[in-house]
Amino acid sequence: MRSFVKPVLVISACLDLQQVRYNGQVVKDELAIKLREYCQTIAVCPEVSIGLGVPRDRVIVYMDKEPRLFQPSTGRDITQEMLSFSESFLSSLPEVDGFLLKSKSPSCGISGTLVYKDPYAKEFYKRGKGLFALRVLEKFELLPVEDEGRLKNPEIRDHFLTRLFAIAHLRSALSRVDSVTQLMEFHRQYKYLLMAHSQVKLKEMGRLVANSKGNLRESVKMYSLLFMQALKRRPSRKQHANVLLHMFGHLSRHINQKEKSHFVSLMEKFKQGKRDLYTLTDIIKSFAYRFEESYLLEQAYLEPYPEELKDAIINN
Ligand code: SF4
8 A cells, every 4th residue: 555645736616615606505526525635725716816706696708819707797807807816826826736626617617618709608609718727727737737527537537636646746755855766766666657658758767867866956856847747648548558568577477377368358358448447457456465566566556546536436
């Protein structure tokens, strides 16, 4: 069982069970509620923060040259207030590891926000993003930023949680690194996770770690950047399959032909989308426990975030 650093997560206040929605309601999302136990949350309601109050009349996004925020009932254009608030709030944050925002909102939505052609919402233009969310995405491009709607997709959710907990670990571990050995140790734990995301970056980071003697501070800074860049792109099933085969290779001397054939057939089903990743990683983990393969058991890839979050997800 790995131990985890608590990520610092910025969360839309309505997902943090605060009664700040336009109608005074909260949003009860099982994963968001569970994450409050495992993260240190910083809740924000951009609309309340710019003084719109609760309850409030709806605001909408419409497209001029740039997206604008408007309250049709009062005729108020509140774009500038929202942009100024976003800038000052985001600049005042401590180091954070990710953002979980409310979908479809004209302020917080990462996806599904209704964008109109005109300020009175007479003509629909497209589905897009909220104004606050757009600033978050611009300013924190290397951090995981999602909304609870997109996190219903198991692969997006797995990627979000993996990045959130890996970046929190990176931040905490590398702030204390004072020897090349410690940097190597961190890199060792993430070998397979990085391999799943980017073989190119894994090799680049391996070279960086190997040559970090004499310029440790600079190397740690560059390592952090490469780590976050590597994790940004969601791995394909083919990339996961490659990692699973590598890990399985460590175990092959211990197991018999029938066990091998069974694993290979599950792997084929995984590649076709008929099995999820947990089925395969759980098998590898069981063998690793049985044969005391500590190198595999230390790998973040086999347990990238707390198991209890997986359980919340499976029951969602
Ligand atoms: S979606 Fe954002 S702006 Fe709307 S109530 Fe929730 S926190 Fe406030």
